[in-house]
Amino acid sequence: CKAMLAAGSGSLVWSARDGSFGRTGLASKVVTVLRASEALRLRLPSIRDQGLVFDTVTSTLTMQDGRLQVDAFQLESSVYAVTASGTVDFAADRTNLPIEFDAIRGLSSILAPIPIAGDALKIAHVRLVATGSPYDMKVGIASFRDQIVGASMAVPGATVTRIRDALDLLKRRRNGAAAAAAGDVGPAP
Secondary structure, three states, X not given: OHHHHHHOOEEEEEEEEEEEOEOOHHHHHHHHHHHHOHHHHOOOOOOOOOEOXXXXXXXXXXXXXXXXXXXXXXXXXXXXXXXXXXXXXXXXOEEEEEEEEEEEOOOOOOOOOEXXXXXXXXXXXXXXXXXXXXXXOEEEEEEEEEEEEEHHHOOOOOEEOOHHHHHHHHHHHHHHHHHHHOOOOOOOO
C-alpha cells in the first residue's frame, strides 16, 4: 500500500452531508489536540464522542507522483467549521497541512437563529498544523485567538444561524478594513 501511495496520481472532488469522521485517522488526532489543551477546553464547544461531526464537508484533492495536494477542505457544523489546505507527500514521507478550526465560543449548540443586533458572539480561532510522516501525522497548535462578532459588523436584521454566518461577517470586516487601508473607497461620484 505504501509503494502504491508513493507513486499515486489522480484527483478527487467529493462532498458529504450529515455525518462524522469518527475516531480514526487525522480527525481523531485533531479532536485529541483540541480536547487536551486546557487553555482551549473552556473556550470551545464540546466535541461529541463521535469525533468531528459535520453537516456538510467538501474537498478537492490532487495527487501527482505520491504528492497529495489538499487544494481545499471545508467542514461545517452549526457551531464549528474546519478548513485545510496543504500537502501530504507520501513519496518524501512528510506532511505540511495547516488546519483552521473556528468555533462559536462557549456554545454547545444553536437551537435557533441568534440575532446579532445588540449582541456579540465570541469566535475562537485555532490554527493547527499536521506534520511528519503521512502514515503517522503529528498535530500541534500553531496559534489561538478569540474574535468578536457583533452588531457593528452586521446589516440591520442580520442573524447568525451557523458558524459560517459569523465567519462571513468577520471576512467582510477584514476585507473592508483592508480596502480602506489601501485607499479604495469605491468609484468616484
